[in-house]
Amino acid sequence: MTSPPVGERRGIFTPELLDRCISCGFCLPACPTYGLTGEETSSPRGRINLMRAIETGQLAVDDPTVVEESSFCLGCRACEPVCPAGVQYGALLEEWRDELWRPERRPWRLRALLWAVDARARVRLMGVARRHAKGAGEGAEPASLMLGCFERALYPRVSRSARELDPSLAAPPAQGCCGALHAHNGELERGNALARELGEALPGTIVTTSGGCSAHLASVLGPERVKELSQWLAGRGSTVDEPATGARPRIGFQDSCHARNGLGVGKEPRELIATVGEYVELPSAAACCGAAGTYAILRPEDSARVLDRHLDEIADADLDVLAVANPGCYRQLQQGIKRRRLRTKVLHLAELLADADRIVSHRSA
Amino acid sequence: MSPLLRAARAPGSGLARRLEEIVGSAHVREDAGALLTFSTDATPLERGDPDCVVFPATTEEVAEVLTVANERRIPVVPRGSGTNLSGGTVPHHGGIVLVLTRMNALKEVSSDDLVAVCEPGVRTIELAQAAAAERMLFPPDPGSQTTATLGGNVAECSGGLRALKYGITRDYVLGVEAVLATGEVVRTGGRLVKDVAGYDLSRLLCGSEGTLAVMTELTLRLLPAPEASGTGMAYFPDLADAARAVSRVLASGVLPVTLEFLDQVCIGTVEDYARIGLDTAAGALLIFGQDGDQRSIDADLARMAGACEAEGATQVRIAGSPAEASEVLEARRAALPSLSRLEPLTLLEDATVPRSRIAEMVEYIQEVARRHELKIGTFGHAGDGNLHPTVVLDPADAGAVRRAHVAFAEIFARAIDLGGTITGEHGVGMVKLKYMERQHGPEYLALLRRIKAAFDPNGILNPGKLGS
């Protein structure tokens, strides 16, 4: 056996994280970007080999292929549950972007986004005009609803629905961003600090309506402190509205990558949906829809290519509703469905459950 | 780099440009980052730097690429998903990595002829699922089936968990379309179970490890799917007891579909990792299974349980439901994941001995581990003698790496002495070429070289491996 070139480690990656990969390749078929190109270079194993090469200095940190692959990666973490060696790819990607996307190398669109959510006041401003949920909780043990940053501006009805489903949740408006956006885009330290700040601002269990936020918060504050909405509802045996009478609506679901691959949430939303309609499992339900945090904004074309398969399946299944569990997926699927002129309505799981009494099937046949 | 290659790549030779004319510019890569990701496969510690990577889509493109490479004497390394464990796709001599995953059409699954026809880039699981949808079975099921390609399976002649009852990949290859190193396209065999017109070249290509020809279409045999399957497990004080139980099972007229074992080291490691309630005091765990119709499954499982008890099993359990069966199999599934978590480097081998020598061999492996102060867990296929002694260590510890190499040399030597082989299913590749002479003798190796020369006169296909 010949040994690999062993250089000094450059300290970009935590050695225990980077050494874990045994190069078995089991992650290849799970990776959406490998699915698009069929090339090892854009697979999880390929990217880990690139990381190893920059760590040992075999490739320059700003080698064009290295830069391209760090941003082509969706960060969906579909490579984690299939990995026999327990590689924490999401954590490696954060360290990679932390090194690579230093402020001066960061795409300008990203700079604008990070700026917008960096201060509590700005985040708060995004929400006020849109009537997101507010109010003190009514429960015995304290639990708070996280309002999110972009979600409170784009989809304020989500938080209102969540509080309708569980009025015991407090929703103080003076809360900032959870820092996921920072952590996933090259500002790991700031991202973790924002999560800790939020942890101090919100009392009790933090319930989120965004899979990406819940996984980031859980990684900083610990999984006991944080619950993704469907986990929270399932855990409390909450009952939802009586479904509408008439034909049961056909409802599909788009997993939030980080809720599924980071927190193992998958069963809960499906079971909740099945209480209000006919649940239809789309073949790619668990695969990334291409929204992937800032990805849809930074790489719109690749994002649309990732989405295509999902839209095909939604059309084939002739769904009444597609439920989502993350604001990014919400926007991505809403826009895609509109472009294709499909009849399916996109709703957040919270909205779906809160409005179950008004949702009926409009199937033609 | 060979002098020939250097000449070929002298400025102006435009190898990549020429290849782009054949496959299109989107399907050739020569950037440093891409080359790096094709310099390795699943084999630890092996790497070689290719000069470019090519992704052909058709047999004609493969033939043209090989013609160009042959004219210029440039090494070509065929590659599927790169999951092999013997350095089979590592381009030690540089040259072209020829990736066949774009050729992934599953052309036909015929229940009338019980055959499937596909391109080499189809993954094993895709064929297995397509066959299952038509109530047929493609039996070879290597542990890597979700990722590995059928081209890679045939080129390595891969095994799997069901080998004792159903055989291995070679038993399911009826016909092959292949491109020789010269660019000539040949077809061997066909869709028939009986066909003796000519040398059995399909079999020769099985396990040829990309050194004789590039396979571009496979005609594979299917079986009617069994109705159901069932599973059980038994603990033994000692691996020798488990081995005797296996002999007793087979002597009783049962041919089980599964007979897997874990040694004591593996039981402990799996339990530490998965916490599934294994008996860590036991010396061996045997997992057995049968498929077929429900009545014969029940009868066979009962007979296997009886055989285990008769040989001193301390605890026997038959899974009552698919969920329980999955629990039982979890111990085996977790073997590699749990071992690989102990240290950064995992060396997984596949020395194989006649079934009757398993206990002796595993005892020897433990003795080697003690002597070289290494952690070696052994699991494997009790039905066919295929063992997976797995060493875990820290590659920064150069002493440990050296001791591991010595340990494996000893293990391979003992396997050969016991009438076994240095590799049951992972292939010779780069890693085990040096042990071939000891197993086969010089005349055999000379014959391999003459066969290789007949297929590949200039030695461009996967040089430095079988037949070189």
Ligand SMILES: Cc1cc2nc3c(=O)[nH]c(=O)nc-3n(C[C@H](O)[C@H](O)[C@H](O)COP(=O)(O)OP(=O)(O)OC[C@H]3O[C@@H](n4cnc5c(N)ncnc54)[C@H](O)[C@@H]3O)c2cc1C
């Ligand atoms: C965790 C793990 C578990 C495994 N379990 C098993 C197991 O249970 N049983 C088993 O037998 N193996 C096992 N393997 C080994 C490996 O997965 C198999 O050898 C598999 O068949 C390789 O397929 P591939 O597509 O990855 O081929 P590659 O690794 O890409 O190639 C393997 C060889 O085939 C050649 N080749 C590939 N395609 C072609 C083609 N079209 N024409 C000519 N030559 C070609 C290559 O040159 C190379 O020599 C395992 C590997 C791992 C990492």
Ligand code: SF4
């Ligand atoms: S599955 Fe895990 S160990 Fe295997 S190559 Fe992918 S990241 Fe590495």
Ligand code: SF4
């Ligand atoms: S995070 Fe998603 S896109 Fe990135 S390597 Fe893993 S599976 Fe592929």
